Amino acid sequence: MNSSPHSTLLILDSGSEQPFYQQIYHRVRTLIAEGMLKPEDRLPSARQLAKELGLARGTIEAAYSLLAAEGYIQSRGQAGTRIAQGLQAQPAPRQVSSIEPKNSHGMHPTQIMPLQMGLPALDAFPRKIWARLGARYLRAMQPGDMKYPSLFGFPELRNAIAAYLHMSRGIPCTGEQVFITSGYRGTLQLIIHTLLQRDDRVWVEDPGFPLTRELLHNAQLKQVPIPVDAEGIEVVKGIQLALDARAAIVTPAHQSPLCVTLSLPRRQALLEWATAQQAWIIEDDYDGEYRYVSRPLPALKSLDNEGRVLYCGTFSKVLFPGIRLGYLVVPQQQVSRFEQASIGFFEGMAEMTQSIVSAFMQEGHFSRHIHRMRKLYAERREMAAAGLTKVLGQHVLIDPQPGGMHLVLRLRGQHNDAEVAARMRDHGLYTHALSSWSSCSEGEKGLLISFTNIQTAQQAEEIGERILSLL
Numbered sequence: 383m384n385s386s387p388h389s390t391l392l393i394l395d396s397g398s399e400q401p402f403y404q405q406i407y408h409r410v411r412t413l414i415a416e417g418m419l420k421p422e423d424r425l426p427s428a429r430q431l432a433k434e435l436g437l438a439r440g441t442i443e444a445a446y447s448l449l450a451a452e453g454y455i456q457s458r459g460q461a462g463t464r465i466a467q468g469l470q471a472q473p474a475p476r477q478v479s480s481i482e483p484k485n486s487h488g489m490h491p492t493q494i495m496p497l498q499m500g501l502p503a504l505d506a507f508p509r510k511i512w513a514r515l516g517a518r519y520l521r522a523m524q525p526g527d528m529k530y531p532s533l534f535g536f537p538e539l540r541n542a543i544a545a546y547l548h549m550s551r552g553i554p555c556t557g558e559q560v561f562i563t564s565g566y567r568g569t570l571q572l573i574i575h576t577l578l579q580r581d582d583r584v585w586v587e588d589p590g591f592p593l594t595r596e597l598l599h600n601a602q603l604k605q606v607p608i609p610v611d612a613e614g615i616e617v618v619k620g621i622q623l624a625l626d627a628r629a630a631i632v633t634p635a636h637q638s639p640l641c642v643t644l645s646l647p648r649r650q651a652l653l654e655w656a657t658a659q660q661a662w663i664i665e666d667d668y669d670g671e672y673r674y675v676s677r678p679l680p681a682l683k684s685l686d687n688e689g690r691v692l693y694c695g696t697f698s699k700v701l702f703p704g705i706r707l708g709y710l711v712v713p714q715q716q717v718s719r720f721e722q723a724s725i726g727f728f729e730g731m732a733e734m735t736q737s738i739v740s741a742f743m744q745e746g747h748f749s750r751h752i753h754r755m756r757k758l759y760a761e762r763r764e765m766a767a768a769g770l771t772k773v774l775g776q777h778v779l780i781d782p783q784p785g786g787m788h789l790v791l792r793l794r795g796q797h798n799d800a801e802v803a804a805r806m807r808d809h810g811l812y813t814h815a816l817s818s819w820s821s822c823s824e825g826e827k828g829l830l831i832s833f834t835n836i837q838t839a840q841q842a843e844e845i846g847e848r849i850l851s852l853l
Contacts, residue, residue, distance in 0.1 A: 394435065402437055406445035414454060414469055425455060425463045495812035496845060497831040499788050500699060504835065506758055507702055508751060515741045519734060527737075531730035534721060535562025535709070539740040543695070543709055546743060550752075551670065552684035553693060555711050561720055562731050565708040566666065567597065569694045570631075572710060574601045576723040577662055577692075578628055585620045585630035589819035589826065591638045591666070594631055607821045610637055614644030617651040629662040630655075634682045635670030639819050639830050640790065641783035649682055656690040663691045669699050671752050673785035674760040689713030697739060699787065700752060707731060707739065759787065759834060766833035769842025770849075777853055778829070790816065791829040797853060799827040805852045811845070 394405050413419040426434070428442040435442075446463060449455045456466050494501065534540070541557035548554055563569040578584070580602045586594055588607035598605050606624040609616050615632055630652065634644035644652075656663050665682045673679065683693040693711040701707075712720050742748050767780050767789060774791070781790040793799055803815040806829075816828035836842050 401441075402435075403441045403444040403448070406442065407448045410445070410449055411454060414465060419465050421465050421467045421469055423465045424461075425465070427462065494835075495810060496835070497806075498812040498835075499814060499830060499832045500703065501832055502699055502702060502787070502834055503755065503758060503762070504702060505837065506755065508747065511747055512738070512742070515738045515745075516734075519737050519741070523734075527733065531733040531736070533724045533728050533730050535560065535731065536733055536736035536740060538744070539736045540709075542740050542743040544711075546748065547681075547693075547695075547711065550678070550749075551667070552680035553711060554684075556714075558717055559711050559714060561710045561712065561724060562736060563708045563710055563728075564706050564731060565698055566668065566694060566696055567593065568728075569696075569708050569710045570594065570597050570664070571601075572720070572723065572727060573662075573664060573692055574598075574603070575727050576716075576720055578603060582628040583624045583626065585615070585624060585627050585632075586821075587615050587632060587637060588821055589639055589816060590631075591633070592819055594666075595821065605821070610640055610642065612642055614642055614648055615652070617648050617655060621655060625655075626659065627661060629664055631664045631666065632682070633666045633668065635667055635673070635679060636783070636786040638666070638668065639788070639814075639816065641781070641786040641788070643679065643784060644682070649685060652682075653685060653688070653690065657688045661690065664694065665691055666694045668694075668696055669785070669787050671700065672756055672759055672787060674756070674763065675784045678785075683711065686713075689715050692716075700748075700755070701739070701742075705735060705739070707735060762836055763789070763833050765839050766836040766842045769836075769839045770846045773843050773846030773850055774853075777850070787834050788830055788832045791831060793827055793829065797827070799829055802853060803829060806849065809848065809852060811848060811852075 394402055398405065400408075410419065410425075425431075425446075428439050428446060431437075432439040432442045446455065450457065453466055454469065455463055457463050494504070537557065539562060540560040543560045544555050544557045561572065563572060574597070578601070581604055583604045583606050584598055585608050586598065586605050587610050589610065590607075595605060606620070606627060608620040608623065608630075614634065614637055615630070620627070620630065632644065632652070634649065636643065652663060655661065663682065663686075667681055667683075670681060671678050681693060683691045690713070692713070694708065695711075696708040697705050698708070710720075739748075770778070770789075770791070771780060777794055777797070779792040779794060781792065783790070793802065799815040799817050803813050803818075806813045811831075814830040816826050816830055819830070820826065833842075836845065
């Protein structure tokens with residue numbers, strides 16, 4: 383790094399969440415370990431490097447301070463800043479891949495990939511508002527805010543969720559009925575822990591969310607796959623196959639993954655079955671806000687007069703998945719039961735995050751964000767479907783659907799959706815084979831792709847060309 387060409391080795395990622403000073407710190411350490419920087423090599427001055435990288439001088443000085451504190455570099459006054467003596471190159475450690483294994487049904491890769499399902503439009507998230515709320519919380523933080531968090535959730539957030547659900551989803555509930563969890567996985571595990579026992583039979587939609595099947599399997603519950611058609615889960619077949627099931631897990635607003643809506647007659651039939659059998663209905667309303675042909679439909683929970691429905695919501699789909707925050711609304715009669723179960727099951731979610739979300743909701747930012755996203759997603763869905771159809775029209779048929787955050791591409795001809803999905807993943811397009819979401823070997827074939835981060839028609843067509851080359 384004696385001259386400016388060497389300093390270009392410090393390639394920084396402006397899109398990374400890692401601050402620039404940390405990127406510089408880790409890059410210099412890597413160059414030392416790889417032997418590209420040797421003892422006594424001179425680093426550029428903070429002023430020079432700041433100018434070359436277009437950064438503030440303080441950013442470079444922060445990185446250099448860390449490196450000096452750990453003994454990687456030494457300041458020699460007039461002789462400049464140099465790599466410390468006695469350091470030796472180290473074999474590069476084996477890197478852990480951030481992409482799921484090729485044969486895995488893993489839902490969420492640790493890096494952002496095109497077409498990745500469950501990922502909201504991250505470019506449209508109001509980060510400045512979020513940062514301002516976070517800074518306000520930190521400035522006002524007192525010793526009492528550093529205690530262990532409530533096992534049931536931050537009270538202000540529970541109340542804010544209850545008020546929002548009453549207005550937007552037609553669910554009359556109190557904050558006492560709302561339990562904050564770490565997301566859908568944590569929510570379903572809490573329900574299983576509280577209400578179900580080993581070998582209980584549970585209806586699951588087929589096709590349906592793979593994580594649901596995994597969690598039920600791990601809990602040693604007996605799954606009963608129930609077919610889904612254009613009106614949602616076939617309740618009559620569920621009754622024929624397992625009248626005595628203890629629970630049914632459903633996605634009524636936009637069935638996951640087919641995006642169909644559970645019809646009113648079937649909603650009523652499902653509620654009647656649950657009441658008669660004293661069974662539980664677990665409503666996963668993962669993206670119920672995003673309906674584009676009309677206003678969002680009321681939740682199934684809004685029709686529940688007998689206290690048989692447990693409503694599951696998440697902030698991962700409407701804010702960002704890294705927040706790892708979900709919630710569960712339980713019937714009033716079950717509040718104490720869930721409180722007792724939570725005491726031995728949960729340690730509570732981070733109160734700082736909950737407080738920021740609470741302020742985000744109470745000040746109206748949440749409702750406005752949902753409204754903006756509904757409009758944006760309607761535009762991106764139409765644009766993505768048009769661009770993909772233009773390129774792939776002879777090979778796929780895109781299902782029309784009233785809402786949701788993904789598209790279903792039906793493959794024409796003899797294409798094997800699992801093989802196509804595997805090739806797409808190998809080439810950096812994160813898709814799912816529809817058949818892998820079914821427990822039936824003769825399940826429907828197709829590709830599941832998200833449109834939320836497709837920003838232009840040209841981008842949609844370029845992705846279509848990439849898919850076409852892999853068919």
